[in-house]
Amino acid sequence: MRQWRPYFVSGLVEAVGGPALYLLALGLGMGTLVNRNGSAALGGASYVAYIAPALLCAAALQIAFSECSFATFGRIKWRRTLWGITATPITPEIAADAHVMFISTRLTLSAVLYYLVLLVFGVAGGPAGVLMIPIAVLSAMAVGVWILALSATIDDDAAVVFNLVMRFGIVPATLFSASFFPIEQLPWVIRPLAWLSPLWHGNELARDAALGGLSAWRVALHLAVLLALFVAGFVVARHRFRSRLAS
Amino acid sequence: MTAEGVETIIAARGLTKSFRVKGGETVHAVRGVDVTVCRGEAFGFLGPNGAGKSTTMRMVACTSPRTGGELTILGRDPDTDGVAIRDRLGVVPQQDNLDEDLTVRENLYIYARYFGYPRAYCRAKAAELVEFAQLTDKAEARVSQLSGGMQRRLTIARALVNDPDVLLLDEPTTGLDPQARHVLWDRLFRLKQSGVTLVLTTHYMDEAEQLCDRLVVMDGGLIAAEGSPAELIAQYSTREVVELRFTPGEQAAAEDAAAALAARVEVLPDRLLLYTDDGDETLAAVTAAGIAPLSALVRRSTLEDVFLRLTGRSLVD
Numbered sequence: 001m002r003q004w005r006p007y008f009v010s011g012l013v014e015a016v017g018g019p020a021l022y023l024l025a026l027g028l029g030m031g032t033l034v035n036r037n038g039s040a041a042l043g044g045a046s047y048v049a050y051i052a053p054a055l056l057c058a059a060a061l062q063i064a065f066s067e068c069s070f071a072t073f074g075r076i077k078w079r080r081t082l083w084g085i086t087a088t089p090i091t092p093e094i095a096a097d098a099h100v101m102f103i104s105t106r107l108t109l110s111a112v113l114y115y116l117v118l119l120v121f122g123v124a125g126g127p128a129g130v131l132m133i134p135i136a137v138l139s140a141m142a143v144g145v146w147i148l149a150l151s152a153t154i155d156d157d158a159a160v161v162f163n164l165v166m167r168f169g170i171v172p173a174t175l176f177s178a179s180f181f182p183i184e185q186l187p188w189v190i191r192p193l194a195w196l197s198p199l200w201h202g203n204e205l206a207r208d209a210a211l212g213g214l215s216a217w218r219v220a221l222h223l224a225v226l227l228a229l230f231v232a233g234f235v236v237a238r239h240r241f242r243s244r245l246a247s
Numbered sequence: 248m249t250a251e252g253v254e255t256i257i258a259a260r261g262l263t264k265s266f267r268v269k270g271g272e273t274v275h276a277v278r279g280v281d282v283t284v285c286r287g288e289a290f291g292f293l294g295p296n297g298a299g300k301s302t303t304m305r306m307v308a309c310t311s312p313r314t315g316g317e318l319t320i321l322g323r324d325p326d327t328d329g330v331a332i333r334d335r336l337g338v339v340p341q342q343d344n345l346d347e348d349l350t351v352r353e354n355l356y357i358y359a360r361y362f363g364y365p366r367a368y369c370r371a372k373a374a375e376l377v378e379f380a381q382l383t384d385k386a387e388a389r390v391s392q393l394s395g396g397m398q399r400r401l402t403i404a405r406a407l408v409n410d411p412d413v414l415l416l417d418e419p420t421t422g423l424d425p426q427a428r429h430v431l432w433d434r435l436f437r438l439k440q441s442g443v444t445l446v447l448t449t450h451y452m453d454e455a456e457q458l459c460d461r462l463v464v465m466d467g468g469l470i471a472a473e474g475s476p477a478e479l480i481a482q483y484s485t486r487e488v489v490e491l492r493f494t495p496g497e498q499a500a501a502e503d504a505a506a507a508l509a510a511r512v513e514v515l516p517d518r519l520l521l522y523t524d525d526g527d528e529t530l531a532a533v534t535a536a537g538i539a540p541l542s543a544l545v546r547r548s549t550l551e552d553v554f555l556r557l558t559g560r561s562l563v564d
Contacts, residue, residue, distance in 0.1 A: 084340070087308060089330045089362060
């Protein structure tokens with residue numbers, strides 16, 4: 001995956017600059033307003049400490065989306081490099097595995113950098129806060145594998161489909177998954193929708209790692225949901241890669 | 248077709264491939280193909296667009312499972328031994344699928360790594376193939392900066408990273424200028440001399456005559472004819488062709504008279520083709536019969552005549 005090398009520097013700037021901007025704007029700007037009303041609803045944490053784990057998870061999800069959607073689809077449809085790769089002893093399943101491994105590695109690197117920025121801002125929580133990194137990678141990939149499967153399935157309308165996923169999937173999930181406010185603030189009718197969001201499970205886990213507050217069985221439940229989603233999506237993605245590249 | 252003691256590389260019997268397309272309709276792309284390719288041979292699939300050539304090639308390349316029939320490549324079944332077979336194949340696809348973000352050398356190196364060779368071996372192989380592709384000056388250039396002909400040479404070089412037993416080429420020179428085509432033919436001829444079995448698809452008759460020892464003409468998913476270029480010409484055409492061109496409007500009057508002068512006469516909108524074994528004799532007969540064409544040309548029959556006779560002159564796609 002040397003292909004990624006030319007984008008390393010811009011990726012690095014984005015990985016550090018992005019979080020710094022979000023933290024400054026949302027944390028220090030909006031946070032000052034929120035904290036004025038007291039932070040009881042946030043479990044006693046300052047606003048910026050409350051949103052920090054969610055920002056990390058949301059950033060991982062964004063990167064997972066772009067790598068699993070246009071970047072992967074391009075290798076199948078536009079550049080067609082995956083057809084060249086699967087003409088060798090490499091099977092479509094191995095190619096799918098390689099995508100999951102590469103994107104997970106890329107997500108881990110970005111999450112580590114994001115975590116370091118959070119440390120600098122003093123909002124990375126205690127030592128257990130470092131667990132936010134694997135949690136963010138898992139929750140992003142639990143969605144990512146499904147987008148990989150989608151990329152191997154769609155053909156001509158890719159841009160439309162990916163934009164739909166972004167607008168009606170990723171963006172609302174980021175806004176309503178207890179990223180910027182607890183879901184208890186939502187009307188009870190739409191609260192179950194947040195339970196369906198993989199990002200909510202990730203946010204809850206990441207926030208627990210940084211600030212604590214979840215019971216053991218809830219941690220186990222969130223983890224189980226994310227793992228199940230990831231494993232099922234992985235199986236589907238491998239299957240879709242074979243149908244697309246060897247039919 | 249298989250001579251005694253010659254190893255069979257590809258054997259297909261009743262090979263078929265059907266696709267389910269959107270809307271539930273089934274397309275029968277390949278309807279029952281029998282071919283045998285021996286080691287060291289250059290074998291061609293000719294045919295118009297949509298004849299089933301590329302689909303057949305993908306089945307041979309073990310990247311598309313067959314719907315029916317038997318297929319053996321290098322003595323193995325692609326359904327069960329696809330990985331082992333692909334390990335011994337070189338594949339040149341119809342559309343280049345090089346990694347445009349990488350350099351020429353990196354493309355070769357990475358591709359060799361997909362076959363599981365050690366790094367040092369891949370570096371050496373990449374250096375060797377950069378030479379073979381005549382891209383020494385461009386070795387460190389990104390693929391996106393190469394011309395179409397250079398990219399095609401690189402794709403062919405890339406297919407050689409594993410010293411394949413068989414090289415599969417799907418329309419290797421489509422879209423290239425004459426210079427680039429001749430350079431490629433030269434490279435392919437050298438490979439053939441070194442003992443690599445070549446299997447190619449093309450719809451250029453001159454390419455087939457240049458490169459192929461034996462070929463099949465495919466049409467509508469079936470094999471319409473099989474043989475060496477010379478055999479096919481002997482069987483499906485005559486030795487020579489007389490082409491008569493007329494001033495517009497005067498051709499119709501000559502058609503009946505001309506029909507009696509040759510074994511077969513083909514009437515085209517702007518000219519008459521008289522298929523004959525002796526062109527000069529036929530041309531003399533034409534003149535004697537009082538037919539006065541605008542211009543007359545005597546030429547050898549080519550594979551193109553065979554091709555057009557077998558697959559028709561109308562557009563197929």
